[in-house]
Amino acid sequence: MGVVTPPDLLSLAAQSCVDAAGLLRDIHVDVSSKGTFDQVSSADVEVEAFLRSVLVAGAPGSAVVGEELGSATASVTWYVDPIDGTRNFVRGLPLSCISVAAAVDGTLVAGCVLDPFRDELFTAAVGVPFAVQSSGLVITPGVSPRPLVLTDIPLPGSPYTGEMELLTDLLALADVRRVYSTALSLAWVAAGRADAAANIGVFPWDTAAGAVLVREAGGEFRSIGTNAFAAGRGEIVDWLAARVEGIVS
Template identity: 80%
Template sequence: MDPVTPGDLLALATQSCVNAAKLLHEVRVDVAAKGTFDQVSSADLEVEAFLRQALVDGAPGSAVVGEELGSASARITWYVDPIDGTRNFVRGLPLSCISVAAAVDGSLVAGCVLDPFRDELFTAAVGVPFEVRSSGLTITPGVSPRPLVLTDIPLPGSPYRGEMELLAELMAVADVRRVYVTALSLAWVAAGRADAAANLGIHPWDVAAGSVLVRAAGGEFVEVGRDGFVAGRGEVVSWLAERLEGIVT
């Protein structure tokens, strides 16, 4: 295939997310269990199928790693989460998003997170600055004496011990929000609305786009173990990373 730039991949990811979001106004939402503590909806499946087609058509020869419909790899690989925050989405809670990232030769180069409820779009790529496009009310983030941290810890059914103790310790030094939508949490960190985000039990499609956004906005993204991360700015990032390392090891 012809060479493409990170900006080209970002443009394709962005347009695909915008078009996919329109499906959410049309699809019937049926819900099924996906494990003891997880769910999948018909909207997840339809949106991912649409994104797969749009991305591969737009970048012939590329492959998709997706939450619902399987994974493959190629020189250009897309990481797709059709609805991050499904359990919020199916209850009508406006805390979910569509997330798409692009990797070239194994390195993430572009990311897009779209919040369909607020019509907010978070984008960045190698050589393309982080940007937020919003048609709703936006507030310039203020400064607080305590860091604001977004996390889903403790997770139901988690194999790790010590998460409740970590949450109690974290709440003594920070304001904490549990939102159950990792990609959007990372986008909010990139936008300066929170100082850090941290989770365990994550998959590549949960964090691929968000990690691009955080790094493009000048923050850190630190992998912890095989299924954890801490992202953000300031001393709270290293503080959290050290404690998560203690849990996963």
């Protein structure tokens, strides 16, 4: 396999995201239901198919874990979410992204998140500091007296109890935004635009790239159970982690 170092994997992932974003400009979007509360678009499937072909060609012998087209594992494994935030995307809301991460022997080593609406690329890898490339207006994040938390809790149709109580208590402690794109939320936390993020009902392709971004930016990412996380900086992360763990355990 020619591409094995974290910087090389990051370079391949980032270029793949940029190229995939170009496809979105020409794709006709058809939407279908995926379960009671979720959707999938033709764009999701086409973009994931493109990413799979480019990533495996660039790193022969690697495998892909993707949201739409199945999973496999290898020494180098890619985690791909072609459009994270599909429900926003299909309604024309500019709150979705392309997310690609790489793991080597089970350890996440590189991640990138591309926001095609704002033309922002968030990147980081082991040995490569977190960075944001943007052609739009970028405001230096300020400091607020209350932490800013990004969370989609509670989600419709969730099997867990206690989510509404978590949100009620969180609103007393923090400012809260609902983004409905986990990868984009984590990228914004890494960039310092929010202090923390937490979600329940997530999958590896939702969080893999964002976990790398947050950690390499100096924050912490905590996996909770099999489908939840809390991430960010400061005491609010401890609070979120404890409350989320109490719900999913």
